[in-house]
Amino acid sequence: MDAKEIDYYSLGFDFIETKEMFVSNYEDGNWDKGKLKPFGNFEISPAACVLNYGQGIFEGMKALRTRKGETVLFRPKENARRFNDSADRLLMPNYNTNDFVSAVKEVVKANEDYIPPYDSGGALYIRPLMIGTGPIVGVKPAKEYKLIIFTVPVGPYFPEGFKGIDLEITKKYTRAAPGGTGASKTCCNYAGSMLPAKETKEKGFAQVIFLDAVHMEFIDEVGTANFFAVINGTLVTPKTAGTILPGITRKSILELASKKIGMKTEERDVSYKELFEDSCTEVFCSGTAAVVTPIKSVALDDKKRIFSEGEPGEFTRKIYELLIGIQRLDAEDEFGWIEKV
Numbered sequence: 001m002d003a004k005e006i007d008y009y010s011l012g013f014d015f016i017e018t019k020e021m022f023v024s025n026y027e028d029g030n031w032d033k034g035k036l037k038p039f040g041n042f043e044i045s046p047a048a049c050v051l052n053y054g055q056g057i058f059e060g061m062k063a064l065r066t067r068k069g070e071t072v073l074f075r076p077k078e079n080a081r082r083f084n085d086s087a088d089r090l091l092m093p094n095y096n097t098n099d100f101v102s103a104v105k106e107v108v109k110a111n112e113d114y115i116p117p118y119d120s121g122g123a124l125y126i127r128p129l130m131i132g133t134g135p136i137v138g139v140k141p142a143k144e145y146k147l148i149i150f151t152v153p154v155g156p157y158f159p160e161g162f163k164g165i166d167l168e169i170t171k172k173y174t175r176a177a178p179g180g181t182g183a184s185k186t187c188c189n190y191a192g193s194m195l196p197a198k199e200t201k202e203k204g205f206a207q208v209i210f211l212d213a214v215h216m217e218f219i220d221e222v223g224t225a226n227f228f229a230v231i232n233g234t235l236v237t238p239k240t241a242g243t244i245l246p247g248i249t250r251k252s253i254l255e256l257a258s259k260k261i262g263m264k265t266e267e268r269d270v271s272y273k274e275l276f277e278d279s280c281t282e283v284f285c286s287g288t289a290a291v292v293t294p295i296k297s298v299a300l301d302d303k304k305r306i307f308s309e310g311e312p313g314e315f316t317r318k319i320y321e322l323l324i325g326i327q328r329l330d331a332e333d334e335f336g337w338i339e340k341v
């Protein structure tokens with residue numbers, strides 16, 4: 001789509017084709033240098049490992065336009081590291097972290113015309129993807145891989161935006177079990193989350209909250225974001241013990257809460273029952289796509305806890321403003337999280 005034809009002020013989170021993608025191929029134990037190509041289809045063997053056995057991983061990042069018109073990335077090396085952690089879990093080759101960040105910058109520059117303006121609140125979403133392309137029939141890793149980085153201009157992930165979302169706790173489905181792939185950003189984790197999301201949306205909820213697969217009691221995360229609650233004035237979030245994605249936004253929020261707000265933070269098991277007690281005053285979720293999204297209400301079967309009717313809680317607003325302030329360079333980048341493109 002021509003960059004000039006896009007209405008950047010009414011974007012959702014839908015695919016829009018941009019101009020260029022970055023492609024690098026892995027063969028005989030090495031990655032080639034990689035290069036930009038016009039966005040488009042490529043051929044793949046029907047026996048490719050990713051098509052048959054789901055050997056694929058990805059990342060999600062954003063390039064933002066600042067008030068001054070600069071283009072910036074948020075903690076891109078963290079994504080590069082997590083990408084390699086996910087690769088390790090699926091026996092895929094690592095990609096040099098500096099080369100990863102350089103390739104991301106290259107593809108952002110090539111699609112600069114598609115970065116939504118500062119005042120639209122949108123972003124150029126960046127999707128690094130690695131797939132096992134080598135043909136395989138026994139269940140084992142491919143010998144050949146492809147890294148692709150493409151971009152999409154996006155608005156808010158949840159159409160409700162900062163007004164907040166209604167969530168349902170699911171006891172029917174789980175997302176990840178101990179020893180599984182929950183802590184990695186593997187494509188298959190998301191395939192399995194589509195049915196729970198569809199069913200809950202049909203009931204009027206924006207997403208599900210997944211519980212731990214062993215006890216069906218402790219909160220893991222929201223389908224595409226990490227979970228936070230303010231309980232007795234402490235910021236609480238489920239600990240990363242192998243079944244949740246260690247979110248980069250999550251890690252940043254924990255740091256902002258303790259260093260900028262002086263709030264006590266805890267990474268621990270969080271029972272869903274705590275959400276129905278008066279001591280729990282605010283809940284929200286976080287992620288690259290979700291940023292900080294307030295949770296208006298949480299339901300389980302016929303029980304419902306309403307946290308807000310439209311105005312997000314005071315802490316949720318504060319943490320959102322602190323985070324987005326740094327991300328868009330409206331505030332000083334005092335933690336060194338921003339990289340200019």
Ligand code: PLP
Pocket residue numbers: 060221222223224225226245246247248249250286287288289
């Ligand atoms: N949890 C899941 C399942 C996700 O897909 C995401 C998004 O990447 C997150 C959490 C949040 O991670 P991050 O803050 O690094 O985007």
Ligand code: COI
Pocket residue numbers: 059060061190224225287288289290
């Ligand atoms: C992200 O926040 O970047 C995600 O990956 C969530 C979703 C779009 C898969």
